Amino acid sequence: MSDRSKLIVTGKPFRFDQERDAEFERLVKRYPTRESMILPALWLTQEQEGWISAEAIAYIADRIGTFASQVFECATFYTMYNLHPMGRNHICICRTLSCWLRGKQEIVDYLKNELGLKPGEIGADGKFSLEEVECLGHCGTAPVVQVNGEFHESMDVDKLKSLLATLK
Amino acid sequence: MEVKILSAKFDIKDAHMLEVAKQHGAYSQLDKLFSMEPVAVIEEVKNSGLRGRGGAGFPAGLKWSFLPKGLNKPVYLTVNSDESEPATFKDRYILVRDPHMMIEGIIICCYAIGCHDAYIYIRGEYTSQVKALQKAIDEAYAAGYLGEKVAGHDFKLDVTVHRGAGAYICGEETALLESIEGKKGQPRSKPPFPAVEGLYGCPTIINNVQTIASLPYIIENGAAAYKQYGTEKSPGTHLFGISGHVNKPGMYELPLGLPILDVIEKVAGGVLNGKKLKAIIPGGSSTPVQTPEDAKDLTLDYESMAAHKTMFGSGGIVVLDETVDIVKLVENLAQFYHHESCGQCTPCREGLGWILKIVKKILRGDGTSADIDLLVELCDNIEMKTVCVLSAACTMPVRSYLIKFRHEFEAYVKKGASAQANVKQG
Numbered sequence: 001m002s003d004r005s006k007l008i009v010t011g012k013p014f015r016f017d018q019e020r021d022a023e024f025e026r027l028v029k030r031y032p033t034r035e036s037m038i039l040p041a042l043w044l045t046q047e048q049e050g051w052i053s054a055e056a057i058a059y060i061a062d063r064i065g066t067f068a069s070q071v072f073e074c075a076t077f078y079t080m081y082n083l084h085p086m087g088r089n090h091i092c093i094c095r096t097l098s099c100w101l102r103g104k105q106e107i108v109d110y111l112k113n114e115l116g117l118k119p120g121e122i123g124a125d126g127k128f129s130l131e132e133v134e135c136l137g138h139c140g141t142a143p144v145v146q147v148n149g150e151f152h153e154s155m156d157v158d159k160l161k162s163l164l165a166t167l168k
Numbered sequence: 169m170e171v172k173i174l175s176a177k178f179d180i181k182d183a184h185m186l187e188v189a190k191q192h193g194a195y196s197q198l199d200k201l202f203s204m205e206p207v208a209v210i211e212e213v214k215n216s217g218l219r220g221r222g223g224a225g226f227p228a229g230l231k232w233s234f235l236p237k238g239l240n241k242p243v244y245l246t247v248n249s250d251e252s253e254p255a256t257f258k259d260r261y262i263l264v265r266d267p268h269m270m271i272e273g274i275i276i277c278c279y280a281i282g283c284h285d286a287y288i289y290i291r292g293e294y295t296s297q298v299k300a301l302q303k304a305i306d307e308a309y310a311a312g313y314l315g316e317k318v319a320g321h322d323f324k325l326d327v328t329v330h331r332g333a334g335a336y337i338c339g340e341e342t343a344l345l346e347s348i349e350g351k352k353g354q355p356r357s358k359p360p361f362p363a364v365e366g367l368y369g370c371p372t373i374i375n376n377v378q379t380i381a382s383l384p385y386i387i388e389n390g391a392a393a394y395k396q397y398g399t400e401k402s403p404g405t406h407l408f409g410i411s412g413h414v415n416k417p418g419m420y421e422l423p424l425g426l427p428i429l430d431v432i433e434k435v436a437g438g439v440l441n442g443k444k445l446k447a448i449i450p451g452g453s454s455t456p457v458q459t460p461e462d463a464k465d466l467t468l469d470y471e472s473m474a475a476h477k478t479m480f481g482s483g484g485i486v487v488l489d490e491t492v493d494i495v496k497l498v499e500n501l502a503q504f505y506h507h508e509s510c511g512q513c514t515p516c517r518e519g520l521g522w523i524l525k526i527v528k529k530i531l532r533g534d535g536t537s538a539d540i541d542l543l544v545e546l547c548d549n550i551e552m553k554t555v556c557v558l559s560a561a562c563t564m565p566v567r568s569y570l571i572k573f574r575h576e577f578e579a580y581v582k583k584g585a586s587a588q589a590n591v592k593q594g
Contacts, residue, residue, distance in 0.1 A: 009593075016354040017576050030285075032242075032368050043331055045291075070350065077352035077510075078333030080292045097254040097453050098486060100409035130261050135254040136293050139411035139484065140418040146428065149295030163432035 004076045007054040008084055014055040016063075020044040025064070034064045038074050042081050051082035087122050087129030089167045092125065092146040095132040098139035103156075107143050110157050114164065128167075169436055171383055171397060173405045174378065175421040178265045180287035184300060186307040189268040197387045198319040201276055211427055213383065215391035218392070218401035221450065222248055222285035222376030225402075225470045232281050234363035235371045236350035244372040245278055245286040246348065247380055250332060250339035253561075254453035254504060256486030258407035259377035261419055263290070263297045265567045266381070267304035274327055276387055283375055284324050288377075290345050292333040302329055318540025336508035340376040340556045342366075343510065350495050354512045355556035372433035378407055402469035406483045412449075413440040424469040429460075431468065432487055443489040447572075451481025453501055454561030456568035457488075478568075494573040496579055498566055499527045505562035516559035519550040523566060530577055540577045544570050 016024060029042050029044060042058045045052050052075050061068040075081045093099075093107055115128050122129040138144040141153035145160070152163055177183035201209065210344065214229030233356070247270070251259045262270050274286050290298055305327055311516045318325050335353045336490040337343045343353035345367050352425070356376060366372025382404065386394050392546050395403040408431070411417045415437030430447060432438065432537040439445050447456045450466065456478040457480035458466060466476050488497070506520040524544055529535050554560075570577065 013429035028327070030326060031348075035351065036330075036348055039331065039333060039347065042333070053497075057432075064349075064350075074350065075354050078335055080334035095500075096504050097449075097497075097500060098269075098417075100497075101412045101486070101488070101492065107260050133293075134507060135252060135256075135503065137251050137257045137260060137291065139255050140409055141412060142417070146293070154178070 004079070004083060006159075007052075007057060007072070007075075007085065009054045009061075012055065014045075014049075014053060014059045016044060016059075017048055017067075017092045020048050021063050035066050035070065037064050038066070039078070039140070042071070042075055046081060049060055051085050083088040088127055090131070090148055092131045092133045092136070093119070093144070094134070094136040094138070094146075096135035099143040104143040106157060107145060107155055107160060110160055169228050169422055169426060169431065170420055171405050171420060171423055173397070174262065174266075174269070174381055175406060175419075175549060176263060176266075177269065183266055184264060184268075184304060186268060186304070187310055189266065193388075194266075194268040194312055194384075195316055195319065197384050198270065198275065199314075201279055201387055202319075202321045202323065203255055206280045206282060209276065209387070212391050213280070213386060214388045216394040217391070217401075218379065218386065218394065219402065219404075220376055221378035221382070221483070222404065223253065223479075225250055225480055228375060228379050231363065231375075232277075232373055233279055234361070235373065236364055239371060241370045242285065243281055243283045244367040244370055245274065245281065245283045245284065245345060246340065246341075246367060246372060246374045247274060247288040247377055247450060248339065248344060248374055249288055249294075249377045250289040250344065251294075251377070251482075252314055252336040252339050253468075253482050253484065254501075255409060255411055255449065255486045256482040257409045257411075258419055258454050258483060260294060260297050260388065261407065262377050262381045263294070264314070267301050268308065270381045271304060271308050271313065271327065273383040275325060276381055276383040277373070277375065278325050279318075279323060283373070284326065286325065286327045287348055287367070288327065288329050288336065289348060290329060290331055291338075292331055298329060305329065307539040335510070336504075337510040337556075337558055340558065343556070344374065344379045345372065352510070355558075399467075399469045399471070400473045401471050402480075403475065406468070407440065407467070410485045410487070412486040413492075414438065414487045417442055417539055424471075426468050428458075428463050428466045428468055428485065432485070435495045436485075436487070439487060439489050441490065442474070445487065445489045446492055447488045447494075449484075449486035449565070450476075450489070451479050452484040453486070453504070454565055455479045455481040456564050456574060459572055494576045495527065497530055498569050499524065501565060502527055502562065505558065509558060513559070514552035515550045515553045519546055520559065520562055522546055523550075523562070528578045530584075533587055535577075535578065535581045535584060537578065537581055540570065540574065540581070543577075562564055 045056045061071045117130045119132040145152045182188045218228045219225040309335045330336045338347045338353040342356035347353045362372040398404045470480045502524040509516045547567045551560045551563045
């Protein structure tokens with residue numbers, strides 16, 4: 001597992017924009033405890049900024065009225081929370097069982113070669129980041145690739161080429 | 169072989185939209201529901217024999233009846249939509265193609281158990297699915313099917329989507345509760361069971377998406393109609409996900425009880441490209457493997473799976489053809505479970521890592537026969553010595569590969585030994 005224990009300090013204050021602020025207030029009424037807002041607040045932060053900084057953790061803790069350590073614990077435990085900026089196109093390749101059986105390695109090898117990146121790396125120009133992830137729940141249309149949350153099913157090298165061409 | 173009970177609206181254009189779903193019967197059971205006593209709803213579900221579709225197969229109506237009576241505490245429903253067991257991909261069809269069937273199911277369940285706040289816990293990776301589900305819930309609120317007065321009846325119900333963030337363990341029901349409470353997903357010791365002390369310390373029912381989505385059919389048609397399908401102890405239909413080396417992988421709704429080999433042949437189009445069948449994983453990655461010989465009389469129901477010392481699990485069938493390297497497959501699985509261990513219990517946190525290390529050693533050609541025995545011993549020492557069953561979800565299948573395909577592990581050991589002998593001679 002990669003080191004998920006370090007936070008980046010940006011030196012800039014963080015707060016929710018208007019839209020996230022409203023969503024936070026809508027959701028907080030749905031839970032009997034404010035701590036339940038930790039995961040939703042981390043998602044709102046990631047939607048807004050693309051990742052979660054030390055300042056964001058402090059802001060969420062303050063906003064909820066809980067310890068920063070509890071927010072930190074969740075941010076580091078749940079692997080979908082990005083603790084540093086990712087590529088503009090974050091490509092996740094499913095590595096598990098059915099995708100493995102149906103040729104995910106070919107997809108990984110092609111992307112490694114084409115982008116010059118190993119899984120876990122972010123390109124110097126910030127255009128791409130690559131990650132091998134565990135089962136994405138699309139086993140019937142394996143192998144599957146997810147780009148910025150969007151699923152691309154029954155992938156092969158040809159489809160991958162056309163997909164890459166559409167990414168900016 | 170296919171039937172269309174849960175998937176009846178899956179192929180209808182725009183059935184995810186309220187107006188279209190309503191034309192095809194969505195929310196049509198609510199007047200009938202509210203004319204029944206809650207206890208009668210529970211009885212009907214009990215009589216239907218509906219079993220939990222998340223993997224464990226516990227009878228749903230019976231689970232509901234464990235809620236303590238007369239407590240002055242709220243009751244919660246959490247719908248488990250974590251769907252993260254490798255080879256499982258059924259619930260998302262419901263979330264995307266017929267979400268109103270599930271929302272109606274939530275209303276039915278909540279009325280039966282006296283719950284006014286339901287949470288749907290959905291895995292974080294399901295980005296487009298989360299949006300589709302939220303849209304359907306918003307539609308249901310706008311149309312008055314959720315909120316202060318459900319369909320004009322004196323019953324309040326709020327439904328909230330809670331999104332996970334990439335932790336397999338949160339499919340375990342108490343880890344799921346911890347996650348909703350704003351903690352890392354580490355399972356709780358049981359007892360107390362969630363029906364007694366669950367979310368926020370209150371009585372809580374946790375049901376899988378497919379279990380909940382089965383309820384409108386049962387209320388509309390009655391328990392007897394549901395029991396027409398399946399076997400006596402495994403009634404009803406199931407959304408099976410068939411993946412791996414088959415010609416037509418995909419999600420198929422089938423009655424329980426069909427012979428697995430027939431299903432692979434007739435429904436999934438047989439083994440990919442006419443290759444030979446090597447083995448079958450019958451119900452998700454954590455279920456013990458079956459050889460073609462084992463599978464001869466294996467049927468897709470809870471009792472047959474148990475008789476074959478495996479499990480029905482989540483209905484995720486994986487077909488392995490003759491080219492599959494079992495040792496590499498075990499490496500793939502061990503890496504998954506090691507990565508997903510929550511870290512709470514030492515046997516799981518450390519032990520699954522050791523399984524992975526030893527399998528890698530064998531693959532490198534540095535293993536010995538003693539290492540294969542050590543793997544079996546590790547499995548025995550990890551299993552059932554942890555708070556939850558994640559460790560067993562790894563050791564049960566790994567043990568089955570070690571026993572049924574030991575020769576493949578031995579072959580790596582032999583190959584490694586002779587390569588090393590050559591190096592020494594050279």
